[in-house]
Amino acid sequence: MSNLDPIAFSKKLIGTCFARLSSGNVVWKKIAYGGACAGNEPKLKTGFAKMKKLLLLLPLVCLLGCYAGSVKPLLNRPEFKAENEPIRTLRIFLITDDSYRKEEVEKFVSKCSRLVEMQVGIRLEIVDGYQIKWEDELDDIIKMEIRIARDTWSKRDQFDIALTFVHFAFNVAGGKLPLGATDTFFWRYLFVRELDPYILLHELFHALLLQRGHSEEWVMRGGRPAYGNEWYWLTPEDRKGVLRNKWRDFNVMPATGEEEEGKPRESWFYYKVGLAYLKKREFDEAILLLNKSVETNPKYAVAYETRGVICSRRKQYDQAISDFNKALEIDPSLAEAYFNQGRAYYFKNEYDRSWKDIRKAQDLGYKIPAEFLEALRRASGKNE
Numbered sequence: 001m002s003n004l005d006p007i008a009f010s011k012k013l014i015g016t017c018f019a020r021l022s023s024g025n026v027v028w029k030k031i032a033y034g035g036a037c038a039g040n041e042p043k044l045k046t047g048f049a050k051m052k053k054l055l056l057l058l059p060l061v062c063l064l065g066c067y068a069g070s071v072k073p074l075l076n077r078p079e080f081k082a083e084n085e086p087i088r089t090l091r092i093f094l095i096t097d098d099s100y101r102k103e104e105v106e107k108f109v110s111k112c113s114r115l116v117e118m119q120v121g122i123r124l125e126i127v128d129g130y131q132i133k134w135e136d137e138l139d140d141i142i143k144m145e146i147r148i149a150r151d152t153w154s155k156r157d158q159f160d161i162a163l164t165f166v167h168f169a170f171n172v173a174g175g176k177l178p179l180g181a182t183d184t185f186f187w188r189y190l191f192v193r194e195l196d197p198y199i200l201l202h203e204l205f206h207a208l209l210l211q212r213g214h215s216e217e218w219v220m221r222g223g224r225p226a227y228g229n230e231w232y233w234l235t236p237e238d239r240k241g242v243l244r245n246k247w248r249d250f251n252v253m254p255a256t257g258e259e260e261e262g263k264p265r266e267s268w269f270y271y272k273v274g275l276a277y278l279k280k281r282e283f284d285e286a287i288l289l290l291n292k293s294v295e296t297n298p299k300y301a302v303a304y305e306t307r308g309v310i311c312s313r314r315k316q317y318d319q320a321i322s323d324f325n326k327a328l329e330i331d332p333s334l335a336e337a338y339f340n341q342g343r344a345y346y347f348k349n350e351y352d353r354s355w356k357d358i359r360k361a362q363d364l365g366y367k368i369p370a371e372f373l374e375a376l377r378r379a380s381g382k383n384e
Helices: 007-021 025-032 042-065 076-082 104-121 142-157 195-211 238-242 261-279 283-296 300-313 315-332 333-348 352-361 369-382
Strands: 089-096 122-131 162-163 181-183 188-190
Touching: 042 162, 089 104, 089 142, 104 122, 104 195, 104 238, 104 369, 122 142, 142 162, 142 188, 142 261, 142 283, 188 195, 195 238, 238 333, 261 283, 261 300, 283 300, 283 315, 300 315, 300 333, 315 333, 333 352
Parallel strands: 089 122, 089 162, 162 188
Antiparallel strands: 181 188
16 A cells, blocks of 8 residues: 555546446447447446446545555554654744734644644644744845844744745746745744645654655655645655654754754854844844854854954954954955954054055955045045
8 A cells, every 4th residue: 555656546446437337338339329228227237336336435445545655544553653752842933924814824833733743743832923024035035034033033042943924026946936945054944825734844844854855745745736635744754754853952053964064054144144133233143143153163254254343333443353354364355354454443543554454455456435545544644
């Protein structure tokens, strides 16, 4: 049964029904063309009786065969239930864009929770949320992920999964709008377009399998099936992967490849979220994230530079200069870092050093704002 294709099997069964019915082909042809059928009633009755029996078997075959290859037929087995224990509750931070009413979403999440708990012993519980007003992020999934991470960062210890309902504004392969998405950094920021359990379960299991790849069948297949409405089930193999990661800490970026390859991605993510806080002028959160960025990857030059910019805005010029120096040690081609360091020296009244950095920025093609050049000329008494 595990290798049975339910669609092919059903087609074969229906074909058999009609083949059996037409086994008294003379009778059938006579009826079809209005001919006499006297004396053929017994054959006709026998054909219909056989077809009726076969058609009555069809629902049973569908019930037994249509879930072949999934965990659905295994749900009531004692050993299967034992593997699901103990139950874990995943705390859901719910984010909506007014696409659906709150009551609709809560009912939908409750239904999905039951489907997940049956398969892997995980419940979904909404613990917090808000209604989002998107800015310019809807055309890029990475921008959306960064936005959600920024909005929820201060509460990151209070939830496991951030679930966002959203109407995407960008196309994927084939020119279609995506049904859902999952970030591949923390594997905790989920995006869903419709109230379809298949979509939410697919993205949630991605976050627990920690992989982009798809299976050939059931809930982790690469696209929503065009037929049927209960493709909610894991394969036994995928279920094993989910159970291995059932108790993972969603606040920790999981190692999904070589450690050294993962560090630059992790550092970049912290940097981008920190940059998002900087744009909102929320400097404390920005500094914390930039600190994480350089701790994760001490060779990430732009993170040092950006942290230096924040220190300058806070008039912490010595710390700013230290960060600019570090950035330039790593990457001497950062023209903007020379300019920002020159500005820091200007505010410290160290005009010779300021001019030195400004010239280097100019040599690298950076256009110095005219008003700053004029201010430096006046303060230094030099007309360079």
